[in-house]
Amino acid sequence: MKKPMNPEDVDFALVEAFHAGDLDAAIELHEPDCVTWALPHEGARLLEGRDAIRAGFENGLFGITGKMSLIVRHITRAGDLALMRSSWKVVGKLKDGTPVELGHSGIEVVRQQADGSWKFAIDHPWGCNPNVNDHFASPPVPGEIVK
Numbered sequence: 001m002k003k004p005m006n007p008e009d010v011d012f013a014l015v016e017a018f019h020a021g022d023l024d025a026a027i028e029l030h031e032p033d034c035v036t037w038a039l040p041h042e043g044a045r046l047l048e049g050r051d052a053i054r055a056g057f058e059n060g061l062f063g064i065t066g067k068m069s070l071i072v073r074h075i076t077r078a079g080d081l082a083l084m085r086s087s088w089k090v091v092g093k094l095k096d097g098t099p100v101e102l103g104h105s106g107i108e109v110v111r112q113q114a115d116g117s118w119k120f121a122i123d124h125p126w127g128c129n130p131n132v133n134d135h136f137a138s139p140p141v142p143g144e145i146v147k
Helices: 007-020 023-028 050-059
Strands: 030-037 046-048 064-078 081-094 099-112 118-124
Touching (some): 007 023, 023 050
Parallel strands (some): 030 118
Antiparallel strands (some): 030 046
C-alpha cells in the first residue's frame, strides 16, 4: 500500500486497508499518539494511541466484511496540518453473518510527516452527525473528492 501523499489520501488509504482486510496498514495510517472515537454502537469511547485504536478496529470496523464508500467533503490546510470533513458508509456482514449498514459524517485532522506522507492525528468518525445516519443524504458538490 502506498503512503498517502495528500491529506485526503489518508481517508482513501483507510478505505483501501478496509477492503484488503489489512488492519496493520490501517493502524499505520495513525500517528502513535493519535486519538479517535469508537463508533456510537461500540460504546462511543475515546481511543488513545495505536494500541487502543487497534483494539477498537478489531472489534469494530474490521469486524465487518463488506464495502466502504467515502466522500471527502472539505479540506482546510494550514502548513503541515489539514482539517477534513468526510462522509462514509459501510455495508456488509459481521463475523457471525449478521447484515450491517452504518455510516456517519466525520471530522479528521491529519498531519504531514517528515517523509512528506500524511497520517491521522485526530479522527472523529461520527463527529458531524452523532445521532443520524445521513452520511450520503446529499450528493457530492464541486470541490468534494469522491473515489
